[in-house]
Amino acid sequence: MSTPLRRRSNNNSLNGNHTNGNSKMEKKNNIAKKTDGDDGEGLKTASFMTWTARDVAYVARHHWIPCLFAVGVLFFTGVEYTLLMIPPSSQPFDIGFVATRSLHRVLADSPDLNTVLAALNTVFVAMQTTYIVWAWFMEGRPRATISACFMFTCRGILGYSTQLPLPQEFLGSGVDFPVGNVSFFLFYSGHVAGSMIASLDMRRMQRFRLAMVFDILNVLQSIRLLGTRGHYTIDLAVGVGAGILFDSLAGKYEEMMSKRHSLTNGFSLISKDSLVN
Incomplete structure:
Protein backbone atom coordinates (compact mmCIF):
# COMPACT_ATOMS: atom_id res chain seq x y z
CA MET A 1 0.00 0.00 0.00
CA LEU A 83 -20.09 36.83 -0.23
CA LEU A 84 -21.78 40.01 -1.48
CA MET A 85 -19.05 42.14 -3.03
CA ILE A 86 -18.45 45.79 -2.17
CA PRO A 87 -20.43 48.03 -4.57
CA PRO A 88 -18.40 50.18 -7.01
CA SER A 89 -19.46 53.38 -5.25
CA SER A 90 -17.94 52.28 -1.93
CA GLN A 91 -14.40 52.31 -0.64
CA PRO A 92 -12.66 48.88 -0.60
CA PHE A 93 -13.29 46.76 2.48
CA ASP A 94 -10.10 46.08 4.43
CA ILE A 95 -10.04 43.93 7.54
CA GLY A 96 -6.78 45.60 8.62
CA PHE A 97 -8.57 48.96 8.65
CA VAL A 98 -11.27 47.45 10.86
CA ALA A 99 -8.67 46.07 13.28
CA THR A 100 -6.88 49.45 13.55
CA ARG A 101 -9.89 51.73 13.99
CA SER A 102 -8.78 52.76 17.47
CA LEU A 103 -5.27 53.60 16.30
CA HIS A 104 -6.67 55.58 13.38
CA ARG A 105 -8.82 57.67 15.72
CA VAL A 106 -5.84 58.37 17.99
CA LEU A 107 -3.65 59.47 15.07
CA ALA A 108 -6.44 61.56 13.57
CA ASP A 109 -6.90 63.36 16.89
CA SER A 110 -3.13 63.77 17.46
CA PRO A 111 -1.41 65.14 14.33
CA ASP A 112 1.84 65.61 16.26
CA LEU A 113 1.91 61.94 17.23
CA ASN A 114 1.22 61.00 13.62
CA THR A 115 4.16 63.16 12.53
CA VAL A 116 6.50 61.61 15.10
CA LEU A 117 5.58 58.06 14.08
CA ALA A 118 5.92 58.98 10.40
CA ALA A 119 9.39 60.40 11.08
CA LEU A 120 10.41 57.24 12.95
CA ASN A 121 9.14 55.11 10.08
CA THR A 122 11.17 57.18 7.63
CA VAL A 123 14.23 56.60 9.82
CA PHE A 124 13.54 52.86 9.60
CA VAL A 125 13.34 53.08 5.80
CA ALA A 126 16.71 54.88 5.87
CA MET A 127 18.09 52.05 8.02
CA GLN A 128 16.96 49.48 5.46
CA THR A 129 18.48 51.43 2.61
CA THR A 130 21.73 51.98 4.47
CA TYR A 131 22.12 48.30 5.27
CA ILE A 132 21.32 47.15 1.73
CA VAL A 133 23.80 49.60 0.17
CA TRP A 134 26.41 48.90 2.89
CA ALA A 135 26.25 45.17 2.15
CA TRP A 136 27.35 45.86 -1.42
CA PHE A 137 29.69 48.84 -1.11
CA MET A 138 31.45 47.86 2.12
CA GLU A 139 31.13 44.06 2.27
CA GLY A 140 31.09 43.26 -1.45
CA ARG A 141 27.78 41.39 -1.29
CA PRO A 142 25.40 42.85 -3.91
CA ARG A 143 22.57 40.34 -3.53
CA ALA A 144 20.39 42.59 -1.35
CA THR A 145 20.95 45.55 -3.68
CA ILE A 146 20.06 43.48 -6.75
CA SER A 147 16.97 42.20 -4.94
CA ALA A 148 15.87 45.74 -4.04
CA CYS A 149 16.32 46.86 -7.66
CA PHE A 150 14.21 43.95 -8.90
CA MET A 151 11.58 44.57 -6.23
CA PHE A 152 11.11 48.32 -6.66
CA THR A 153 11.02 48.10 -10.46
CA CYS A 154 8.33 45.41 -10.42
CA ARG A 155 6.46 47.37 -7.76
CA GLY A 156 6.40 50.39 -10.08
CA ILE A 157 5.13 48.30 -12.99
CA LEU A 158 2.34 46.72 -10.94
CA GLY A 159 1.47 49.95 -9.13
CA TYR A 160 1.07 51.79 -12.39
CA SER A 161 -0.77 48.95 -14.12
CA THR A 162 -3.54 48.76 -11.51
CA GLN A 163 -3.88 52.00 -9.56
CA LEU A 164 -5.79 51.49 -6.34
CA PRO A 165 -7.78 54.41 -4.88
CA LEU A 166 -6.19 56.22 -1.96
CA PRO A 167 -8.30 55.52 1.16
CA GLN A 168 -10.54 58.42 2.11
CA GLU A 169 -9.27 58.29 5.70
CA PHE A 170 -5.58 58.53 4.73
CA LEU A 171 -3.53 60.46 7.28
CA GLY A 172 -0.51 61.90 5.50
CA SER A 173 2.56 63.59 6.92
CA GLY A 174 5.22 65.76 5.35
CA VAL A 175 7.96 63.67 7.00
CA ASP A 176 6.58 60.29 5.91
CA PHE A 177 8.30 58.27 3.19
CA PRO A 178 8.12 59.18 0.37
CA VAL A 179 9.01 62.47 2.01
CA GLY A 180 6.83 65.45 1.05
CA ASN A 181 3.42 63.78 1.14
CA VAL A 182 3.65 63.07 -2.58
CA SER A 183 1.61 60.48 -4.47
CA PHE A 184 2.73 56.87 -4.25
CA PHE A 185 1.91 53.38 -5.45
CA LEU A 186 -0.13 51.31 -3.01
CA PHE A 187 0.41 47.81 -4.39
CA TYR A 188 2.61 46.41 -3.04
CA SER A 189 4.32 47.81 0.06
CA GLY A 190 7.93 48.75 -0.62
CA HIS A 191 8.31 49.48 3.10
CA VAL A 192 7.59 45.87 4.02
CA ALA A 193 9.41 44.28 1.06
CA GLY A 194 12.56 46.30 1.70
CA SER A 195 12.52 45.27 5.35
CA MET A 196 12.21 41.62 4.35
CA ILE A 197 15.14 41.87 1.93
CA ALA A 198 17.37 43.37 4.63
CA SER A 199 16.21 40.83 7.24
CA LEU A 200 16.85 37.86 4.95
CA ASP A 201 20.35 39.13 4.19
CA MET A 202 21.03 39.50 7.91
CA ARG A 203 20.01 35.90 8.49
CA ARG A 204 22.33 34.69 5.73
CA MET A 205 25.14 36.48 7.57
CA GLN A 206 23.95 34.98 10.89
CA ARG A 207 23.06 38.40 12.28
CA PHE A 208 20.00 36.92 13.89
CA ARG A 209 19.45 39.51 16.62
CA LEU A 210 19.61 42.36 14.14
CA ALA A 211 17.24 40.48 11.84
CA MET A 212 14.80 40.02 14.72
CA VAL A 213 14.94 43.77 15.46
CA PHE A 214 14.13 44.49 11.81
CA ASP A 215 11.26 41.99 11.83
CA ILE A 216 9.75 43.60 14.93
CA LEU A 217 10.10 47.07 13.41
CA ASN A 218 8.54 45.72 10.22
CA VAL A 219 5.48 44.56 12.15
CA LEU A 220 5.23 47.92 13.92
CA GLN A 221 5.48 49.85 10.66
CA SER A 222 2.79 47.61 9.15
CA ILE A 223 0.44 48.42 12.01
CA ARG A 224 1.18 52.13 11.60
CA LEU A 225 0.58 51.97 7.84
CA LEU A 226 -2.79 50.35 8.46
CA GLY A 227 -3.61 52.90 11.15
CA THR A 228 -2.80 55.82 8.84
CA ARG A 229 -4.51 54.05 5.91
CA GLY A 230 -1.23 54.38 4.02
CA HIS A 231 -1.53 50.82 2.71
CA TYR A 232 -4.18 48.17 2.35
CA THR A 233 -3.67 44.85 4.13
CA ILE A 234 -3.08 43.08 0.81
CA ASP A 235 -0.22 45.52 0.05
CA LEU A 236 1.55 44.52 3.25
CA ALA A 237 0.97 40.78 2.83
CA VAL A 238 2.24 40.79 -0.75
CA GLY A 239 5.16 42.96 0.38
CA VAL A 240 6.36 40.09 2.58
CA GLY A 241 6.10 37.65 -0.32
CA ALA A 242 7.78 40.10 -2.69
CA GLY A 243 10.76 40.48 -0.38
CA ILE A 244 11.20 36.70 -0.22
CA LEU A 245 10.63 36.23 -3.95
CA PHE A 246 13.05 38.88 -5.17
CA ASP A 247 15.70 37.85 -2.66
CA SER A 248 15.47 34.35 -4.13
CA LEU A 249 15.62 35.67 -7.70
CA ALA A 250 18.66 37.80 -6.85
CA GLY A 251 20.34 34.69 -5.46
CA LYS A 252 19.64 32.80 -8.67
CA TYR A 253 21.02 35.75 -10.66
CA GLU A 254 24.21 35.70 -8.59
CA GLU A 255 24.59 31.97 -9.14
CA MET A 256 24.07 32.33 -12.89
CA MET A 257 26.55 35.19 -13.20
CA SER A 258 29.16 33.48 -11.06
CA LYS A 259 29.19 30.59 -13.54
CA ARG A 260 29.71 32.98 -16.43
CA HIS A 261 32.33 35.08 -14.65
CA SER A 262 35.14 32.63 -15.32
CA LEU A 263 34.41 32.88 -19.05
CA THR A 264 34.37 36.68 -19.28
CA ASN A 265 36.87 39.45 -18.76
CA GLY A 266 36.52 42.93 -17.33
CA PHE A 267 34.29 44.32 -14.60
CA SER A 268 31.68 42.07 -13.00
CA LEU A 269 29.11 42.99 -10.38
CA ILE A 270 29.51 39.58 -8.79
CA SER A 271 32.84 38.71 -7.21
CA LYS A 272 33.92 35.18 -6.34
CA ASP A 273 33.61 35.92 -2.62
CA SER A 274 30.13 37.45 -2.81
CA LEU A 275 28.10 34.25 -2.83
CA VAL A 276 26.74 33.34 0.58
CA ASN A 277 24.50 30.29 0.90
Missing part, protein backbone atom coordinates in the same frame (compact mmCIF):
# COMPACT_ATOMS: atom_id res chain seq x y z
CA SER A 2 1.24 3.50 -0.76
CA THR A 3 -0.01 7.04 -0.53
CA PRO A 4 1.71 10.32 -1.39
CA LEU A 5 2.20 11.06 2.32
CA ARG A 6 2.81 7.59 3.77
CA ARG A 7 5.41 6.73 6.38
CA ARG A 8 8.20 6.18 3.91
CA SER A 9 10.99 6.53 6.43
CA ASN A 10 9.75 3.50 8.41
CA ASN A 11 9.35 1.45 5.28
CA ASN A 12 12.84 2.39 4.13
CA SER A 13 14.39 1.42 7.44
CA LEU A 14 12.78 -2.03 7.27
CA ASN A 15 13.48 -2.51 3.59
CA GLY A 16 16.69 -0.61 2.91
CA ASN A 17 17.30 -2.29 -0.38
CA HIS A 18 14.07 -0.89 -1.80
CA THR A 19 15.66 2.54 -2.22
CA ASN A 20 18.31 1.47 -4.69
CA GLY A 21 18.32 2.25 -8.39
CA ASN A 22 16.59 -1.02 -9.38
CA SER A 23 13.60 -0.38 -7.12
CA LYS A 24 13.22 3.12 -8.55
CA MET A 25 13.20 1.75 -12.08
CA GLU A 26 10.64 -0.89 -11.09
CA LYS A 27 8.44 1.82 -9.53
CA LYS A 28 8.59 3.89 -12.73
CA ASN A 29 7.73 0.84 -14.80
CA ASN A 30 4.78 0.03 -12.53
CA ILE A 31 3.47 3.59 -12.83
CA ALA A 32 3.82 3.40 -16.62
CA LYS A 33 1.89 0.12 -16.69
CA LYS A 34 -0.91 1.64 -14.59
CA THR A 35 -1.29 4.61 -16.89
CA ASP A 36 -1.14 2.46 -20.05
CA GLY A 37 -4.17 0.38 -19.08
CA ASP A 38 -7.81 1.11 -19.90
CA ASP A 39 -9.97 3.32 -17.69
CA GLY A 40 -11.22 0.40 -15.62
CA GLU A 41 -7.77 -0.95 -14.92
CA GLY A 42 -6.45 2.54 -14.25
CA LEU A 43 -9.10 3.11 -11.57
CA LYS A 44 -8.34 -0.20 -9.89
CA THR A 45 -4.63 0.54 -9.73
CA ALA A 46 -5.05 4.21 -8.74
CA SER A 47 -3.17 5.23 -5.62
CA PHE A 48 -6.28 6.29 -3.68
CA MET A 49 -7.77 2.79 -4.05
CA THR A 50 -5.12 1.50 -1.65
CA TRP A 51 -5.71 4.12 1.03
CA THR A 52 -6.99 2.95 4.39
CA ALA A 53 -8.44 4.65 7.45
CA ARG A 54 -5.03 4.24 9.06
CA ASP A 55 -3.44 6.20 6.21
CA VAL A 56 -5.97 9.00 6.61
CA ALA A 57 -5.36 9.17 10.36
CA TYR A 58 -1.61 9.24 9.81
CA VAL A 59 -1.87 12.12 7.32
CA ALA A 60 -4.16 14.08 9.64
CA ARG A 61 -1.74 13.60 12.56
CA HIS A 62 1.64 14.11 10.91
CA HIS A 63 0.68 16.41 8.02
CA TRP A 64 -1.81 18.65 9.78
CA ILE A 65 -0.50 21.85 8.16
CA PRO A 66 -1.50 20.94 4.57
CA CYS A 67 -4.71 19.47 6.00
CA LEU A 68 -5.46 22.80 7.66
CA PHE A 69 -4.89 24.61 4.38
CA ALA A 70 -7.12 22.09 2.59
CA VAL A 71 -9.92 23.00 5.03
CA GLY A 72 -9.16 26.65 4.26
CA VAL A 73 -9.63 25.99 0.55
CA LEU A 74 -13.07 24.52 1.18
CA PHE A 75 -14.05 27.31 3.56
CA PHE A 76 -13.01 30.18 1.32
CA THR A 77 -14.54 28.50 -1.72
CA GLY A 78 -17.85 28.76 0.10
CA VAL A 79 -17.13 32.35 1.12
CA GLU A 80 -16.25 33.34 -2.44
CA TYR A 81 -19.51 31.98 -3.83
CA THR A 82 -21.74 33.51 -1.13
Whole structure:
Protein backbone atom coordinates (compact mmCIF):
# COMPACT_ATOMS: atom_id res chain seq x y z
CA MET A 1 0.00 0.00 0.00
CA SER A 2 1.24 3.50 -0.76
CA THR A 3 -0.01 7.04 -0.53
CA PRO A 4 1.71 10.32 -1.39
CA LEU A 5 2.20 11.06 2.32
CA ARG A 6 2.81 7.59 3.77
CA ARG A 7 5.41 6.73 6.38
CA ARG A 8 8.20 6.18 3.91
CA SER A 9 10.99 6.53 6.43
CA ASN A 10 9.75 3.50 8.41
CA ASN A 11 9.35 1.45 5.28
CA ASN A 12 12.84 2.39 4.13
CA SER A 13 14.39 1.42 7.44
CA LEU A 14 12.78 -2.03 7.27
CA ASN A 15 13.48 -2.51 3.59
CA GLY A 16 16.69 -0.61 2.91
CA ASN A 17 17.30 -2.29 -0.38
CA HIS A 18 14.07 -0.89 -1.80
CA THR A 19 15.66 2.54 -2.22
CA ASN A 20 18.31 1.47 -4.69
CA GLY A 21 18.32 2.25 -8.39
CA ASN A 22 16.59 -1.02 -9.38
CA SER A 23 13.60 -0.38 -7.12
CA LYS A 24 13.22 3.12 -8.55
CA MET A 25 13.20 1.75 -12.08
CA GLU A 26 10.64 -0.89 -11.09
CA LYS A 27 8.44 1.82 -9.53
CA LYS A 28 8.59 3.89 -12.73
CA ASN A 29 7.73 0.84 -14.80
CA ASN A 30 4.78 0.03 -12.53
CA ILE A 31 3.47 3.59 -12.83
CA ALA A 32 3.82 3.40 -16.62
CA LYS A 33 1.89 0.12 -16.69
CA LYS A 34 -0.91 1.64 -14.59
CA THR A 35 -1.29 4.61 -16.89
CA ASP A 36 -1.14 2.46 -20.05
CA GLY A 37 -4.17 0.38 -19.08
CA ASP A 38 -7.81 1.11 -19.90
CA ASP A 39 -9.97 3.32 -17.69
CA GLY A 40 -11.22 0.40 -15.62
CA GLU A 41 -7.77 -0.95 -14.92
CA GLY A 42 -6.45 2.54 -14.25
CA LEU A 43 -9.10 3.11 -11.57
CA LYS A 44 -8.34 -0.20 -9.89
CA THR A 45 -4.63 0.54 -9.73
CA ALA A 46 -5.05 4.21 -8.74
CA SER A 47 -3.17 5.23 -5.62
CA PHE A 48 -6.28 6.29 -3.68
CA MET A 49 -7.77 2.79 -4.05
CA THR A 50 -5.12 1.50 -1.65
CA TRP A 51 -5.71 4.12 1.03
CA THR A 52 -6.99 2.95 4.39
CA ALA A 53 -8.44 4.65 7.45
CA ARG A 54 -5.03 4.24 9.06
CA ASP A 55 -3.44 6.20 6.21
CA VAL A 56 -5.97 9.00 6.61
CA ALA A 57 -5.36 9.17 10.36
CA TYR A 58 -1.61 9.24 9.81
CA VAL A 59 -1.87 12.12 7.32
CA ALA A 60 -4.16 14.08 9.64
CA ARG A 61 -1.74 13.60 12.56
CA HIS A 62 1.64 14.11 10.91
CA HIS A 63 0.68 16.41 8.02
CA TRP A 64 -1.81 18.65 9.78
CA ILE A 65 -0.50 21.85 8.16
CA PRO A 66 -1.50 20.94 4.57
CA CYS A 67 -4.71 19.47 6.00
CA LEU A 68 -5.46 22.80 7.66
CA PHE A 69 -4.89 24.61 4.38
CA ALA A 70 -7.12 22.09 2.59
CA VAL A 71 -9.92 23.00 5.03
CA GLY A 72 -9.16 26.65 4.26
CA VAL A 73 -9.63 25.99 0.55
CA LEU A 74 -13.07 24.52 1.18
CA PHE A 75 -14.05 27.31 3.56
CA PHE A 76 -13.01 30.18 1.32
CA THR A 77 -14.54 28.50 -1.72
CA GLY A 78 -17.85 28.76 0.10
CA VAL A 79 -17.13 32.35 1.12
CA GLU A 80 -16.25 33.34 -2.44
CA TYR A 81 -19.51 31.98 -3.83
CA THR A 82 -21.74 33.51 -1.13
CA LEU A 83 -20.09 36.83 -0.23
CA LEU A 84 -21.78 40.01 -1.48
CA MET A 85 -19.05 42.14 -3.03
CA ILE A 86 -18.45 45.79 -2.17
CA PRO A 87 -20.43 48.03 -4.57
CA PRO A 88 -18.40 50.18 -7.01
CA SER A 89 -19.46 53.38 -5.25
CA SER A 90 -17.94 52.28 -1.93
CA GLN A 91 -14.40 52.31 -0.64
CA PRO A 92 -12.66 48.88 -0.60
CA PHE A 93 -13.29 46.76 2.48
CA ASP A 94 -10.10 46.08 4.43
CA ILE A 95 -10.04 43.93 7.54
CA GLY A 96 -6.78 45.60 8.62
CA PHE A 97 -8.57 48.96 8.65
CA VAL A 98 -11.27 47.45 10.86
CA ALA A 99 -8.67 46.07 13.28
CA THR A 100 -6.88 49.45 13.55
CA ARG A 101 -9.89 51.73 13.99
CA SER A 102 -8.78 52.76 17.47
CA LEU A 103 -5.27 53.60 16.30
CA HIS A 104 -6.67 55.58 13.38
CA ARG A 105 -8.82 57.67 15.72
CA VAL A 106 -5.84 58.37 17.99
CA LEU A 107 -3.65 59.47 15.07
CA ALA A 108 -6.44 61.56 13.57
CA ASP A 109 -6.90 63.36 16.89
CA SER A 110 -3.13 63.77 17.46
CA PRO A 111 -1.41 65.14 14.33
CA ASP A 112 1.84 65.61 16.26
CA LEU A 113 1.91 61.94 17.23
CA ASN A 114 1.22 61.00 13.62
CA THR A 115 4.16 63.16 12.53
CA VAL A 116 6.50 61.61 15.10
CA LEU A 117 5.58 58.06 14.08
CA ALA A 118 5.92 58.98 10.40
CA ALA A 119 9.39 60.40 11.08
CA LEU A 120 10.41 57.24 12.95
CA ASN A 121 9.14 55.11 10.08
CA THR A 122 11.17 57.18 7.63
CA VAL A 123 14.23 56.60 9.82
CA PHE A 124 13.54 52.86 9.60
CA VAL A 125 13.34 53.08 5.80
CA ALA A 126 16.71 54.88 5.87
CA MET A 127 18.09 52.05 8.02
CA GLN A 128 16.96 49.48 5.46
CA THR A 129 18.48 51.43 2.61
CA THR A 130 21.73 51.98 4.47
CA TYR A 131 22.12 48.30 5.27
CA ILE A 132 21.32 47.15 1.73
CA VAL A 133 23.80 49.60 0.17
CA TRP A 134 26.41 48.90 2.89
CA ALA A 135 26.25 45.17 2.15
CA TRP A 136 27.35 45.86 -1.42
CA PHE A 137 29.69 48.84 -1.11
CA MET A 138 31.45 47.86 2.12
CA GLU A 139 31.13 44.06 2.27
CA GLY A 140 31.09 43.26 -1.45
CA ARG A 141 27.78 41.39 -1.29
CA PRO A 142 25.40 42.85 -3.91
CA ARG A 143 22.57 40.34 -3.53
CA ALA A 144 20.39 42.59 -1.35
CA THR A 145 20.95 45.55 -3.68
CA ILE A 146 20.06 43.48 -6.75
CA SER A 147 16.97 42.20 -4.94
CA ALA A 148 15.87 45.74 -4.04
CA CYS A 149 16.32 46.86 -7.66
CA PHE A 150 14.21 43.95 -8.90
CA MET A 151 11.58 44.57 -6.23
CA PHE A 152 11.11 48.32 -6.66
CA THR A 153 11.02 48.10 -10.46
CA CYS A 154 8.33 45.41 -10.42
CA ARG A 155 6.46 47.37 -7.76
CA GLY A 156 6.40 50.39 -10.08
CA ILE A 157 5.13 48.30 -12.99
CA LEU A 158 2.34 46.72 -10.94
CA GLY A 159 1.47 49.95 -9.13
CA TYR A 160 1.07 51.79 -12.39
CA SER A 161 -0.77 48.95 -14.12
CA THR A 162 -3.54 48.76 -11.51
CA GLN A 163 -3.88 52.00 -9.56
CA LEU A 164 -5.79 51.49 -6.34
CA PRO A 165 -7.78 54.41 -4.88
CA LEU A 166 -6.19 56.22 -1.96
CA PRO A 167 -8.30 55.52 1.16
CA GLN A 168 -10.54 58.42 2.11
CA GLU A 169 -9.27 58.29 5.70
CA PHE A 170 -5.58 58.53 4.73
CA LEU A 171 -3.53 60.46 7.28
CA GLY A 172 -0.51 61.90 5.50
CA SER A 173 2.56 63.59 6.92
CA GLY A 174 5.22 65.76 5.35
CA VAL A 175 7.96 63.67 7.00
CA ASP A 176 6.58 60.29 5.91
CA PHE A 177 8.30 58.27 3.19
CA PRO A 178 8.12 59.18 0.37
CA VAL A 179 9.01 62.47 2.01
CA GLY A 180 6.83 65.45 1.05
CA ASN A 181 3.42 63.78 1.14
CA VAL A 182 3.65 63.07 -2.58
CA SER A 183 1.61 60.48 -4.47
CA PHE A 184 2.73 56.87 -4.25
CA PHE A 185 1.91 53.38 -5.45
CA LEU A 186 -0.13 51.31 -3.01
CA PHE A 187 0.41 47.81 -4.39
CA TYR A 188 2.61 46.41 -3.04
CA SER A 189 4.32 47.81 0.06
CA GLY A 190 7.93 48.75 -0.62
CA HIS A 191 8.31 49.48 3.10
CA VAL A 192 7.59 45.87 4.02
CA ALA A 193 9.41 44.28 1.06
CA GLY A 194 12.56 46.30 1.70
CA SER A 195 12.52 45.27 5.35
CA MET A 196 12.21 41.62 4.35
CA ILE A 197 15.14 41.87 1.93
CA ALA A 198 17.37 43.37 4.63
CA SER A 199 16.21 40.83 7.24
CA LEU A 200 16.85 37.86 4.95
CA ASP A 201 20.35 39.13 4.19
CA MET A 202 21.03 39.50 7.91
CA ARG A 203 20.01 35.90 8.49
CA ARG A 204 22.33 34.69 5.73
CA MET A 205 25.14 36.48 7.57
CA GLN A 206 23.95 34.98 10.89
CA ARG A 207 23.06 38.40 12.28
CA PHE A 208 20.00 36.92 13.89
CA ARG A 209 19.45 39.51 16.62
CA LEU A 210 19.61 42.36 14.14
CA ALA A 211 17.24 40.48 11.84
CA MET A 212 14.80 40.02 14.72
CA VAL A 213 14.94 43.77 15.46
CA PHE A 214 14.13 44.49 11.81
CA ASP A 215 11.26 41.99 11.83
CA ILE A 216 9.75 43.60 14.93
CA LEU A 217 10.10 47.07 13.41
CA ASN A 218 8.54 45.72 10.22
CA VAL A 219 5.48 44.56 12.15
CA LEU A 220 5.23 47.92 13.92
CA GLN A 221 5.48 49.85 10.66
CA SER A 222 2.79 47.61 9.15
CA ILE A 223 0.44 48.42 12.01
CA ARG A 224 1.18 52.13 11.60
CA LEU A 225 0.58 51.97 7.84
CA LEU A 226 -2.79 50.35 8.46
CA GLY A 227 -3.61 52.90 11.15
CA THR A 228 -2.80 55.82 8.84
CA ARG A 229 -4.51 54.05 5.91
CA GLY A 230 -1.23 54.38 4.02
CA HIS A 231 -1.53 50.82 2.71
CA TYR A 232 -4.18 48.17 2.35
CA THR A 233 -3.67 44.85 4.13
CA ILE A 234 -3.08 43.08 0.81
CA ASP A 235 -0.22 45.52 0.05
CA LEU A 236 1.55 44.52 3.25
CA ALA A 237 0.97 40.78 2.83
CA VAL A 238 2.24 40.79 -0.75
CA GLY A 239 5.16 42.96 0.38
CA VAL A 240 6.36 40.09 2.58
CA GLY A 241 6.10 37.65 -0.32
CA ALA A 242 7.78 40.10 -2.69
CA GLY A 243 10.76 40.48 -0.38
CA ILE A 244 11.20 36.70 -0.22
CA LEU A 245 10.63 36.23 -3.95
CA PHE A 246 13.05 38.88 -5.17
CA ASP A 247 15.70 37.85 -2.66
CA SER A 248 15.47 34.35 -4.13
CA LEU A 249 15.62 35.67 -7.70
CA ALA A 250 18.66 37.80 -6.85
CA GLY A 251 20.34 34.69 -5.46
CA LYS A 252 19.64 32.80 -8.67
CA TYR A 253 21.02 35.75 -10.66
CA GLU A 254 24.21 35.70 -8.59
CA GLU A 255 24.59 31.97 -9.14
CA MET A 256 24.07 32.33 -12.89
CA MET A 257 26.55 35.19 -13.20
CA SER A 258 29.16 33.48 -11.06
CA LYS A 259 29.19 30.59 -13.54
CA ARG A 260 29.71 32.98 -16.43
CA HIS A 261 32.33 35.08 -14.65
CA SER A 262 35.14 32.63 -15.32
CA LEU A 263 34.41 32.88 -19.05
CA THR A 264 34.37 36.68 -19.28
CA ASN A 265 36.87 39.45 -18.76
CA GLY A 266 36.52 42.93 -17.33
CA PHE A 267 34.29 44.32 -14.60
CA SER A 268 31.68 42.07 -13.00
CA LEU A 269 29.11 42.99 -10.38
CA ILE A 270 29.51 39.58 -8.79
CA SER A 271 32.84 38.71 -7.21
CA LYS A 272 33.92 35.18 -6.34
CA ASP A 273 33.61 35.92 -2.62
CA SER A 274 30.13 37.45 -2.81
CA LEU A 275 28.10 34.25 -2.83
CA VAL A 276 26.74 33.34 0.58
CA ASN A 277 24.50 30.29 0.90
